[in-house]
Amino acid sequence: MATMQDVADRAGVSIATVSYVVNGTKNVSPPTRARIEAAMDELRYRRNVVARALASSRTHIVALLHPVLGNRLGGTVMGFVIAASNGARARGYDLVLWPVEDEEQMSHLLAGGLVDGALLMEVRVHDPRVDELVTSSVPFALIGRTHDETLPFVDIDFAATIDTAMRHLTDLGHQAIALVDGNDETGWVADLGPTVRTEAAYREHMTAVGGRSVVISVPPNAAGGIEAARRLRDEAPEVTAILLMNEQAATGLVRGCASSGAPSRATSPSSPSPPRSRWARWSIPCSPCSRRPPGSWGSWASTRSSISSRASTPAAGRCFCRARSCWGSPRLPRLARAPGGAGRAPGRPLSATDPAP
Amino acid sequence: MATMQDVADRAGVSIATVSYVVNGTKNVSPPTRARIEAAMDELRYRRNVVARALASSRTHIVALLHPVLGNRLGGTVMGFVIAASNGARARGYDLVLWPVEDEEQMSHLLAGGLVDGALLMEVRVHDPRVDELVTSSVPFALIGRTHDETLPFVDIDFAATIDTAMRHLTDLGHQAIALVDGNDETGWVADLGPTVRTEAAYREHMTAVGGRSVVISVPPNAAGGIEAARRLRDEAPEVTAILLMNEQAATGLVRGCASSGAPSRATSPSSPSPPRSRWARWSIPCSPCSRRPPGSWGSWASTRSSISSRASTPAAGRCFCRARSCWGSPRLPRLARAPGGAGRAPGRPLSATDPAP
């Protein structure tokens, strides 16, 4: 692999000049530049990013920290990943997805000086990884937020999401509405921002309308969904509609509800018999709702904000899962001007134009 | 951030000695070691991995290259990711997921000297990224394989998968079996190893049994699935079972088939009317099959090898999607001894004990 010195030798210039044209840091006379570019082409020169990082204290890498969960990465997460990747590239950074198990591993990564900045996903309300991020001197932003909302973050507006969902269901005439959300043995899922905030918004809504809050928390998998269906039947038989904030449990939930009575076709004119089950018909609106034939199955696992309901009236193509989000929250610009001075102050958003420390 | 020199000063030793204890490269007398370790603790020393990488020519990072597709990352992919991550860590490496759009970006990454090795996913039969990998001097392995099977790879055994699937369906009495696989406007999906090899195995099987091959290739999304259902109805009405090699189209396919006739409960004793649709009942066996009540809905999007069939007889808890895989294929050891000599020869599998070039 050709080095910058090789290029300099071949072009008959100093290594500094080569650096100037490679980085565009200084003006170089056209003839000199041409010689250097020719030499680079001939030698197939590629700058060594490790050496550059050491000399400049900038790696131009942003890490997207994601916990190593067994789960697949859903559409919502991938949306963030792709947007972050594009955003990084547009600013001259590379975005890498870094699977980290705990704050210990994170600390190792951050202290190593290998990343210029970090993005954290699957943020919990009380998250030791965020503490680690704060103590590190690496600029960061959260995708999701902790209880401390002064930290830089972007997040989905769960209150608005719940609001939209509840309005839909009450418009359909539902009053006894349950929330099924996530839980696991470690408490990890229960403390996730989306879980906590959805539940809070749901309870607040139910209290406001004078209804009873029914919250069923189950593991994020098919078995959890089945369990939720069973518990709903046993513990809250009055419930006619469900908000689902546990994508991985969706299939199990539907299956469980369906098997709690024989499925029927309530709206089919050729079926004179009445619905045999409370769960006669399920509708799970989702992103490509516009294409969804009314009353038919939606696409599974579309977004975390999927809403499932017993739609006694077909949903008629409305889409309920476009969660309003807080992108570009006023918090971000404010923190951008936050104190911290030069260098990589914690809590400061990334910027491609940051000076080297 | 404390430097190695700081630690050396504090412990009253040379920087070399600190390096020896940090890396365990040489024996250091217990008292000296103790002083150094104390100094490191007090200073909260963390070795700068960038400097180490430059000096040693090894970054201890392995990149898992994945194309930036809009799709979510399914269970199969995540299985590979997690296994690779654990494997890397066990050998003292960090595994990062690097989203790359094309071979151009890959070349940039590989030449930069930032990764010690690379793993490539979503391999196509003719894949320019693999050519780039071969020309680079970075050791690599493919997850999936191209037409050139002398390159180091691990892959699912698609022939065996199809064999198992076909046996299941023929055991159920099916003869007219169609394959629904993937396609897109760029031809990318159609050239994917899984697509190509599944289709080949399917056609071979059908030819062997004297049946007609029916292959429907549709985009990997819900609309594609609906399209497939329509085309099956129009172009191959004799088909009674389907192999699905297009996870993302699963929901659309089922929806499309269901709406091509009214759904019914063929096996329910309380329903005297005969099935109104050819697609009376669908069963999609999947990983957690053992938990699946016979004849009920499986979990969606479980593996690429999911098989959907019109199970006139309930599948009775058998699981058909544990694809046999080629992990530890004899190819790997052979290539491990392949020519290429010292350093990072192309085509040589990664090893934690590789000497620095």
Added chain:
DNA sequence: CTGAAAGCGCTTACAG
């Protein structure tokens, strides 16, 4: 067992 020193491949004030 320990250390002095060269070197990894760049960047970047500072001079000219």
Added chain:
DNA sequence: CTGAAAGCGCTTACAG
């Protein structure tokens, strides 16, 4: 506009 030189924070033969 161009270059000599120090320096980024380590590793690693080589000596002692």
